[in-house]
Amino acid sequence: MNKPLHALIFALIALPACSSNSALYHDQPLVAKVENGMSKDQVMQIGGKPDAESRRTVVPGTCFDYMLTKADNRQPYSVSFDGAGEVDNTAFMTCAEWSNAQRKARLPSMGGSSGSGY
Template sequence: MNKAIFALVAMLSAASGCATDAYVYRDQPLVAKVETGMDKEQVQNIGGKPLSETQRTVVPGTCFDYMLTQAGKKQPYHVSFDGAGKVDHTSFMTCAEWSRAQQKSREAPSNMGGYGGSGY
């Protein structure tokens, strides 16, 4: 299998895990109230000071890392901001994990699967 298929499977696995996380943590203020287009101040008014703020590595912008706690369990959560400082992504992973996922999705496949044809 080529890297593109592995990347797709990894992304789909992460997305399916997010559905469960969203259900468990749906009432957490960051999950329930943060919306695309909000600025950093609005996000901090909802979720408080992040654990860390990092520069994004793939697309210009910054990213806040948070740790959600529900029923004694902890779950990373990030809020990512575009170059204008507006929310453009949130997810149940760290900023570093999101950056790696973005990087992998932008990498060109090194081969097309071997035997030619359409790949099916």
């Protein structure tokens, strides 16, 4: 698969969680201010030290886990970094859930006449 298709698949996987939580947490600094291309230091200046940092298992890089809170609600939020240490994704899911979504998106197609591209 090509990179634009991967990005589309990841966006579609994350969309249901994003649409239900983005309105509630839109004013949280991590949600409102973190953008693709930022460094780990820039993210920590905005959101503080993450609850956990892990290596990504599908694509080289690392991932920060945060827990957003508002009123009585708690929501996992991840900031994922590429191999160069720059933000390439944020999502209303844990790093483990994000890694699992990436793994599922990379599974080759099991049917149809077209190849998987690998």
